[in-house]
Amino acid sequence: ASDVNxxxxxxxxxxxxxxxKLKELPPEANRRDHVQRAVVKEIVELxxxxxxxxxxxxxxxxxxxxxxLQGAGKTTTVAKYAAWHRKRGWRVGIICADTFxxxxxxxxxxxxxxxxxPYFG
Numbered sequence: 001a002s003d004v005n006x007x008x009x010x011x012x013x014x015x016x017x018x019x020x021k022l023k024e025l026p027p028e029a030n031r032r033d034h035v036q037r038a039v040v041k042e043i044v045e046l047x048x049x050x051x052x053x054x055x056x057x058x059x060x061x062x063x064x065x066x067x068x069l070q071g072a073g074k075t076t077t078v079a080k081y082a083a084w085h086r087k088r089g090w091r092v093g094i095i096c097a098d099t100f101x102x103x104x105x106x107x108x109x110x111x112x113x114x115x116x117x118p119y120f121g
Contacts, residue, residue, distance in 0.1 A: 012042050056090070075104065079111030086117055096121035 020038050022031055056062040064081070066074045075098075082092045094112050096119065098104035105121040112119035 008046070012046065016042055056085075058090075070101070075107050076111060079108070079115045079117065082112070082117040083115035086115070092117050094119045 016038055019042075020035055022034070025031060025034060056064075066078050066081075068074050078094055082094050086092045094108060094117055096105045096108045098108075108121065109119055
């Protein structure tokens, strides 16, 4: 109840009510599968991005900042993101800007060394 905005759930419920016509289904149709497909379709529509992601430009500095809650996996994701781009020919560097968590730089350092990416802090 506290994870999803009530307005989003209400709008999704209304769309499902209008799209699912159980009385119009043939008697041999599986109603459960029909409802499940409609719900999955609505969730995909809700989560699918409406805009194109930012594309990095070669021969120019590109800055990507990761922001999120504590324990969300930002440090690990940053190292994986950097390694992925390094393997594709980009020059990559990681900067630790976490001034709050004591072990943030050490964790970033370990992950950056594994990914063979330069790191700064």
